[in-house]
Amino acid sequence: MSGDWREGHGGACHDHDTAGRREAGASGTKGTEPIGWRGDGWSRGRRRSGWDLLPFVMVVLVGLLGTAQGKTFETVIDTSDQWVYLDKFVFDDTGNGVLVYEIEIAEAEKNGISRSDFTIVCKQEIQQGNTTNFTMSSCTQVPNPSTYLLFYNDVMDEKHEWRTVYEDRLMSCEDKVRWARQPVPLESGIINRATIPLNEASLPRFWYVVLANCRSDSINARVTIWFKNNGWEQNSITSEFSYDEQGLLEMTIFYFATYTVGAFFMGGVMYRYMEKDVIHEIHWMLLGSFACYWTMHLLFLIHYAKYSQDGMGYEWLGIFARCLEVCGLVIFINCLLLIARGWTITTNKLSRKSENVFLSVIIVCIYVALFFSETMLDPAYSHYIYDSWPGYLLVAMQIFLLFLFLSLLHRTATFEKRVVKRAFYKRFGAIFSLWFIQLPIFVAIASVMPVYYKAKVMLGIQWGVQLCSFLLLPALSTTKNTHEIYSTENNYDARIPSVARQQRVLPSAMQIPASQMGSVPGGLPPVNRQMQANLGRAEGYGE
Incomplete structure (x- = not known):
């Protein structure tokens, strides 16, 4: 479907080589603490580098010429919620955008058994004679994943629309997972790493990313996500910007x-x-x-x-x-x-x-x-x-x-x-x-x-x-x-009155500067003081 994550991403390799598995003790102790990280679950981390010490001009130059990595979301989650919102990004309509994630889920404990070490601990329990809860056939079964990376979009005419899921407080965690546009299963105890491409869409769309674990009372994980728009393969300086922010640089x-x-x-x-x-x-x-x-x-x-x-x-x-x-x-x-x-x-x-x-x-x-x-x-x-x-x-x-x-x-x-x-x-x-x-x-x-x-x-x-x-x-x-x-030479030296007061007060009473009184070009004509006028004759009387 247009705008969906491309099929086949579920087969992306999970990097087991870098996994930090915990070795089980020789004594088979069941009460060991789970591996975890403590942080302000909803905070966004900021990586520090030598850039902070460079002059501003060098920051601009290197920033413009540097290699683009993509918009980065980095955080440590330690929360009692089962369904946790991470971040959002607007992918363009070209279908050339990708999302790269690197997520390490803390190993969950259930009945004293670590899920990621299930097979090892299972065989140890059988060797110690505990065949009531464990059998050789069950040791070869891989536990179903309980943690998912979920993707929702903002398409209004589809049931997977984001607001419908996010605003419904009565919807169960399982229902929210089923309504996700694309769920990606994650395994505990290792570093899950994959690149997910996006299909071409008719319009740019908001994509919302959620981490969910409906089988546990808490989520403890270290999350890093890179969002990349069209041009990331050519290291474009705008590919890491969300579509609603492209053009700001x-x-x-x-x-x-x-x-x-x-x-x-x-x-x-x-x-x-x-x-x-x-x-x-x-x-x-x-x-x-x-x-x-x-x-x-x-x-x-x-x-x-x-x-x-x-x-x-x-x-x-x-x-x-x-x-x-x-x-x-x-x-x-x-x-x-x-x-x-x-x-x-x-x-x-x-x-x-x-x-x-x-x-x-x-x-x-x-x-x-x-x-x-x-x-x-x-x-x-x-x-x-x-x-x-x-x-x-x-x-x-x-x-x-x-x-x-x-x-x-x-x-x-x-x-x-x-x-x-x-x-x-x-x-x-x-x-x-x-x-x-x-x-x-x-x-x-x-x-x-x-x-x-x-x-x-x-x-x-x-x-x-x-x-x-x-x-x-x-x-x-x-x-x-x-x-x-x-020029302030001939300016008025008092407060300018209101229009109503200007209409009430005579101009002579307002002490207007001489420069504002107006003038006649060339000056006034000379006055003939010997001139006599008979007003009655001028009006036609007295003749």
Whole structure:
């Protein structure tokens, strides 16, 4: 069937040569402890190597040129559950993906007899005269395997669909094993190792891997699984990525290179502003936000480059990169709101600082909630960050910021009387209103996409929109009118009143600077003080 594991994988060789069998004692002692490992059963191990000590640049280069191993899942399981979820992976539709596993099951004890050493112990019991429970014919029988590596997929129209099995808490362990798309028997006491190929499918599919032992009250095993997509035979740097993550490395390389080129553009703009003595806090905040995003892409590049080599990467670098992204976003939003308030463009006084601080705290709290929500969600499900309640809050916050931005900008533009600055506010409002509204629009579009496209498409769009925003903001002012827009010499020195107050108060009472009063080209015409006028004659009277 399309998308199934290829037939014949059950005959894959189990590596008995590397098995660590336990020799039975000469005395035939029955009460020996089973071989086992102790670990936090659901934790994912991380292999350490000399990579952690190399400089970042070397990590990137070696990561890009290294040999791909595949996405790696490595853990030690010690749990009382009979059915344990391990990991998931999206295989593409080419049918060239494979799964490689290496699993060592601890030898289970039953009535004091180790299953893997059944034949040896059985013969020892017969030699000691214990023929009640053991016979020579039973010693030649191999015990049936009790541990299975199970595979489920996400096909909705088949009984093996993952959610049906995972969410049914009343289903027995035996029923879950029978409903598996493909069970692979495992033997205790040895290292089970095999490569399982995948058939061609009509669409990319999520495959979920489970370890089960319905005959025991616990599972004790050491598990390592490598997932490989199409291109693993050619050591492609993208083959180890799950299909829903393929393209992240290429996007990171592109955006890091683009941000690096953009850094020279930003540097040139800042130098030009410094030459004209019009640089102020807004520009430094914008540069700080740009630096956060540039560093974020650098850290993501290191993480994904390392991931392309060992299937693990540097998870802590990914977390730190996301923190930098939030910092850069908060700074950028504050820049937009401060410009909308007219700070350093129309007025020199920054009013209502507490509002910006409060909004910044709210945004950070939403992102923190989004992060913890993502970490606490069940990894057995396929999640999308904007399908959670923090994601809904983030979209709602973006819409609220849009209305706040337009309200502040309308107040400032109404108060501003200089033509050049009013034109700047119009361009600024038209462009960055789209910046605020783009997130809800793209989230709505992504909601109808397949789940394995949502995250990477949204990530690429968000990164691209932010890059364009950095490059467009300095471009709103031309070289000729830069000084007129950013000069603070004739700015208003008090808080900009609301639109309602501006309509109530006479312009003369608002102490508008002379530079904002307007002028007549060429000056006023000369006044003839000797001129006399007869108003009555002008109206036709007195004749």
